[in-house]
Amino acid sequence: MTDDANPLLVPSALPYGLPDYGVIRPEHYLPAFDAAFREHLAEVQRITMVRSMPTFENTIEALERSGESLQRVAHAFYTVSSADATPEIQEIEEQLAPLMAAHEDAITLDAALYWRISQLHERVDELGLDAEQRYLVERRHREMTLAGAGLDDEAKARLTELNQRLSSLSTTFEKNLLTDTNDLAVHFEDAAELDGLSEGELSAAQRAAADRDLDGYLVTLPLFTGHPYLASLRVRESRRRIMEASRSRASRGNENDNAAVLTEIVRLRAERAELLGYPTHAAAITADETARDPQAVERMLRQLAAPAARNAAAEHARLQAIVDETEDAPFAVEAHDWAFYTEKVRQAEYDIDSAALRPWFEAERVLQDGVFAAATKLYGVTFAERTDLSTYHADARVFEVFNEDGSAQGLYILDLYTRDSKRGGAWMNSIVDQSRLRGTKPVVVNNLNVAKPGEGQPTLLTLDEVTTLFHEFGHALHGLFATVTYPHFSGTNVFRDFVEFPSQVNEMWILWPEVLDSYARHHVTGEPLDPAIVQRLQASETFNQGFATSEYLAAAWLDQAWHLLPVGATVDDVAAFEAAALADIGLNDPAVPTRYSSTYFAHVFSGGYSAGYYSYIWSEVLDADTVEWFRTNGGLTRENGDRFRDRLLGVGGSKDPLEAYRDFRGRDAEIAPLLKRRGLDG
Template sequence: MPNENPLLSPSTLPYGLPEYAAIRPEHYLPAFEQAFADHTREVAAITRVRSMPTFENTLVPLEESGRLLGDVARTFYTVSSADATAEIQEIEEQLAPLMSAHQDSIQLDSDLFWRIRTIHEQLVELDLTPEQRYLVVRHHTEMAHAGAGLDDPAKQRLTELNQRLSTLTTQFEKNLLADTNDLAIVFDDASELDGLSEGELSAAAQAAADRGLEGKWVVTLTLFTGHPYLSSLTDRGSRARLLAASRSRGSRGNEHDNRATLLEIVRLRAERAALLGYDSHAAYITSDETAGSPAAVHDLLRRLAAPAARNARREQAKLQALIDAEPEPFALEAHDWAFYTEKVRAAEYDLDRAALRPWFEAERVLQDGVFRAATDLYGVTFAERADLGGYHPDTRVFEIHNADGSPLGLYILDLYTRDTKRGGAWMNSIVLQSRLRGTQPIVVNNLNVPKPAEGRPTLLSLDEVTTLFHEFGHALHGLFATVTYPHFAGTNVYRDFVEFPSQVNEMWIYWPEILASYARHIDTDEPLPAEVVEKLHASEAFNQGFATSEYLAAAWLDQAWHSLSVDGAAADIDVADFEAAALSDIGLDNAVVPTRYSSTYFAHVFSGGYSAGYYSYIWSEVLDADTVEWFRENGGLRRENGDRFRGRLLGVGGSKDPLEAYRDFRGRDAEIQPLLERRGLAG
């Protein structure tokens, strides 16, 4: 009965926040079963209508349909990403093919597609608002793209492919989480961690204690290839152990090996693309993105790769020269790069980034940095709601109000790493805003900051500060999007546009009044010295050869895998050999600059939503860098600027073509020159 399952009754909490304290794992599958049945019945009611299709009798009820399924799914997947216990993982594995089959039953419904296609064909004649008109276009495009126009045998095969892929991508993520946890490095002596701060040592000791290893230290791995501690550890052997563990994930020949899984994913994605009429999965994906084609993506990546690789080689030569001057010189290796980069940074800019942590206490960064920038720019205010609980004790809930005092939504922050949380950082929505449904947004930010021992402050690295501002940019997008139809809510935009608002929000990290507000010493409250700020600005392009190369290498790997034709993907492929050939092809095969993600732990593309789309970060950064120029030209952190950016870009959600929205904001298309200058590639 509904009153026995909290997922089947409307939440009594503000904004519809799920009552996580009452939800148990055994509630999820029955709730999904009910939600699938409800959604199927709702869509059937649309297709049974005997009158000719109209916007009111087709699109409106379609947007109303599936509400329970959306609520249950967002509630569950928030937990499965951030607190994936063994029980939750088992549910997710069972759910993956069921969810895929249900989605196909809706997206491939011939009767529904006929109704939408009929409306689409009459679109010019219809009296609709711009948002309604675009809704028709997007539903028609997305159903056609999903295969709704195929014949029945092709649809049957497509459904089989989608179900199998959903199982494989879930398995990939499960394998990666398990192998990442297994490969956490245990250190027996604190001397092996020389160079880490007191707070970092405390976090390593706490991680060991949590695993029952009292008196030892455990360093957990990050999602990407490198690790923040590589820049500080003085023990070369410790650095080597850390990087080797990171790079071996998913390829050790154990039960968590991801090589066979990813190869099957690549083969099935290529087969699906061919079934849908495309040469490759990359062609299929980019056809409904702003890029339009793999050729456009490849052109940008190749244009940037050559100068990035040259810059990385110049940086490498500087590092090697520093090592050659030591009493016992050696050849630079990948695990040495970050450590000696900091030495060069100190020599050239008199700047030690690791020593900046005492100025970046997490609570102050959040309240006086991230929140203050949003308040100054958009007028929104934040109040913590200790009376509202999230899905885990570490979560914190904040209520947000607009400048006029009207309620906007809820923001949930989940800062710390744990073994049940997947790696990386992300934003997701729990409740979507919609005028049609009368709902307001709830968004979540997840990071993976090591948690210090009880009573110790959380001191962030500059990279972690950047991540917090970045993810909060996604959160603002999810909070500010104000649309009628849930299809357009929040960050429901093209994948290669979705990173743009988050990247723009990073600009406030160094904005003078914001930096002066949050970057204050934990003990003395002294602001970050002006000379240090000047050095940070002076060194912004420092090490960009490495940073750009490692990113481009990963983006190119994604394109290489997903540009395979169905015949090419069916070949006998050795994963390591394929990677080496792909990186050689684009000139990013420098052994001391490893790709940011190798295939076996490339969660973005093999278990996330970025398959053939990891290029999105650099693609969006073209818009971002151009937007930063606009803010600087127009006085920066001013309410008028924030209102324009919110109203013309963030506020439209997915209800408008994103490049059209950008032109409306900027007055023209974006230019690439600001990006080239930012990354030191202009020459």
């Protein structure tokens, strides 16, 4: 195939540069990557061959202009590989992984490029740069230094080998997990086994079975350990089967087992860290985050673990009391029972039936009158669906985003439903990055994994799924609103332990009265959610937080434990390592399993959160403090929205995030609001 015939190698003619997926075929990707790699290397070579001394324009700005074709191809491909990974796409990704790692190293470890940037870094005070330009010089220099650009040739060669192997292993981990997750979907032949599920949930399970040519019902598995259905299923054996399937993913000793994959990843990451001058991978990662070192992370996790475990134990005792009081043949409450009996306690103590709330959370209304409406009230933006624009999958919908003055801001794509070709969990990614230098506006995607009901049935969300949609849309707003000159700072390109902050803040509007009253309407009658129920929901915000905090902290600690291992440490038994790590921090209650066990911990072993899963709780300190600010300053107002947009979301990565936070808040964040929110201040 000639480059001219490849639709990925020419800018898309569609609005905002949206890739024309209607003409892109799997066979286009690898040739496009090959051509884009060559073009990018040639662009960097032209920078390093300049004979005159480095200037910002001939080095840093030229570097920012380079690689545009590669970025276009990569964004188009990785959007598909995560959301619609057919076997053909998976095979391409496996071939691509080491090639991409090698290319990134060829740029990042280029000695001539590093010399030029180092020269600018030494003279940064003399260059007359504006604030964004100065920060860009500092970031480029620090990132290349931390990546190993200053190493000798022998060390660089080994580093490149490690990066390529690690890239391949991460791809293998994700492929194994997706395959095993699909294989472990739980098949039920009789609807009686799923007693307690709603009509819509049964319809979704029936559709999932039919999609695989099965009779009966199929319950597919989310990424996290639990399952939304566990709160409703009355048949204990059905709950047990679902939980057992979930916890056994990629750890069954078959061809999809990830134990050997993840232990090799850990070993190679430790070797790479040592090569770069760090004692552990965790130290290498946190060196360029707001935490700065793993000791700060450990202090926070340990500070929260003890009260979280204490609260979870009290919750466990309350669940056991319910079982002892209500069951004819009492039993010890296990992990698969927790959600079901938690709902009984919620009903008894707060008179709330979470499953009964679903008719008030119809997906389209939540999106239009909740998620979008809150953004309109706060930021003045509006959303118009573009049915004339298609994407990589028929389920993905496109919306054009406009500012209050009518100017175009970007495109937002929502891909709501689960499918076998989509990886688990929920996420945001960019297809096109905003940049004044390149003249591009943002195109961002939100992916969720909501079960798709049968034809003609409404999509009714759980409160957790409503929360996820608001959360991921917070990332989307960050990607849409960041307005920078240089693509290196666009969108959510911020420190990993800051990136969750805007998304967590956006969750605050879920129970905000004027927002909730708009979207929480019965999908048949249109009646609003009873204000008394709303009050009880607000009163129950700390309910079950012992469990929620413990399962999260357990996963965050597992991530740290793996990545605090030094070079030479060996782990022969993944399960035993997990058990010892969780006992060390006091989060080894079998009834409260870790949110992600190692063999299906995709955030850490195939995503971008290695040694960084702590960032959710780290960012939540800022989030809780920000929610406090909004509440004391009038809440959902345009003035508050403009301040948050201009001083935090709008700067993207062009400013130190904690400096941006101080600019917004007037001081550093305090931890007290977080402790209060999670009921850990007792």
